[in-house]
Amino acid sequence: MGTNLRPYPWQDPWVKMATHTLPIQVGWPWAAKPMGRIAGFINRCFVYSKSLKISKGIKIPSDCAGCDCEGDCANNKNCSCAQLNGSDLPYVSFKNIGRLVEPKAVVFECGANCSCNRNCVNRTSQQGLQHRLEVFKTASKGWGVRTWDTILPGAPICEYVGVLKRTEEVDGLLHNNYIFDIDCLQTMKGLDGREKRAGSDMNMPSLHAENDSEAPPAPEYCIDAGSVGSFARFINHSCNPNLFVQCVLTNHHDVKLAKVMLFAADTILPLQELCYDYGYVLNSVVSADGEIVKLPCCCGAPDCRKRLY
Numbered sequence: 001m002g003t004n005l006r007p008y009p010w011q012d013p014w015v016k017m018a019t020h021t022l023p024i025q026v027g028w029p030w031a032a033k034p035m036g037r038i039a040g041f042i043n044r045c046f047v048y049s050k051s052l053k054i055s056k057g058i059k060i061p062s063d064c065a066g067c068d069c070e071g072d073c074a075n076n077k078n079c080s081c082a083q084l085n086g087s088d089l090p091y092v093s094f095k096n097i098g099r100l101v102e103p104k105a106v107v108f109e110c111g112a113n114c115s116c117n118r119n120c121v122n123r124t125s126q127q128g129l130q131h132r133l134e135v136f137k138t139a140s141k142g143w144g145v146r147t148w149d150t151i152l153p154g155a156p157i158c159e160y161v162g163v164l165k166r167t168e169e170v171d172g173l174l175h176n177n178y179i180f181d182i183d184c185l186q187t188m189k190g191l192d193g194r195e196k197r198a199g200s201d202m203n204m205p206s207l208h209a210e211n212d213s214e215a216p217p218a219p220e221y222c223i224d225a226g227s228v229g230s231f232a233r234f235i236n237h238s239c240n241p242n243l244f245v246q247c248v249l250t251n252h253h254d255v256k257l258a259k260v261m262l263f264a265a266d267t268i269l270p271l272q273e274l275c276y277d278y279g280y281v282l283n284s285v286v287s288a289d290g291e292i293v294k295l296p297c298c299c300g301a302p303d304c305r306k307r308l309y
């Protein structure tokens with residue numbers, strides 16, 4: 001961890017301590033005796049959702065034109081936002097929560113200039129937290145996040161928030177474990193689960209390299225949750241994840257600056273830990289002196305790749 005991090009979730013103003021008790025005890029790694037008494041209390045933190053901060057010098061494109069639907073876009077066959085998504089809306093509504101039908105290269109949501117209502121299903125990622133989630137201490141991965149509620153496949157979990165920066169600003173920050181590159185193409189083509197789930201939905205010409213053998217351009221922007229962020233930064237990696245990453249565009253249509261959202265890939269039962277595939281390429285992390293940095297994976301999946309990177 002970098003020195004600029006708040007190492008404990010309850011020191012983070014965006015993480016609220018809960019006084020509730022759970023029928024389980026979670027471990028306390030530094031269990032000195034006086035700490036032991038309060039450990040049960042401070043191990044349980046409920047979480048808030050927060051928005052992205054923008055680093056100086058980054059200009060967010062202006063809001064693009066919106067649809068002219070009334071009410072919910074689900075009721076309008078001619079919704080222009082649905083057309084952007086390939087004619088169908090990307091979400092269906094179930095018990096008033098939108099659920100993503102399938103992962104896409106990018107999801108176009110309704111934005112500032114759309115005339116539909118604020119609860120339109122095509123604003124699903126804008127509705128805030130839908131589930132009770134908890135930051136807890138895991139046995140071997142530091143802090144993690146788990147759910148108190150059953151979460152259904154395709155349900156929105158949260159946005160990965162922090163400070164939006166240019167990737168060149170954070171290059172070489174090996175000790176900051178909270179940097180998320182905004183890379184819609186990589187996200188879509190990502191490792192294992194992501195690729196398997198994606199089907200053949202690569203219908204975004206602007207996201208394809210001209211020639212498939214050509215390396216896609218390196219991501220220009222990233223989200224740094226090292227010093228500010230939400231509980232999303234405590235979500236760990238799994239080689240068999242129950243969440244997936246989805247790029248979402250709302251007000252503007254610049255994929256380089258898409259919102260990074262996490263959605264449920266499966267039905268997730270209460271007290272299960274939430275995890276997504278970080279998608280590192282093995283041996284891709286190199287220290288300043290040229291050594292390959294290796295991080296063992298403790299996700300415990302039967303098909304674990306054994307290393308995060």
Ligand SMILES: C[S@@+](CC[C@H](N)C(=O)[O-])C[C@H]1O[C@@H](n2cnc3c(N)ncnc32)[C@H](O)[C@@H]1O
Nearest residue numbers: 141142143177178233234235236237297298299
């Ligand atoms: C974005 S942070 C996740 C939150 C982190 N557990 C914490 O306590 O702050 C990423 C870091 O968590 C740890 N981590 C996440 N998933 C892991 C896994 N499957 N196995 C081992 N360590 C993991 C690694 O140290 C990684 O660099």
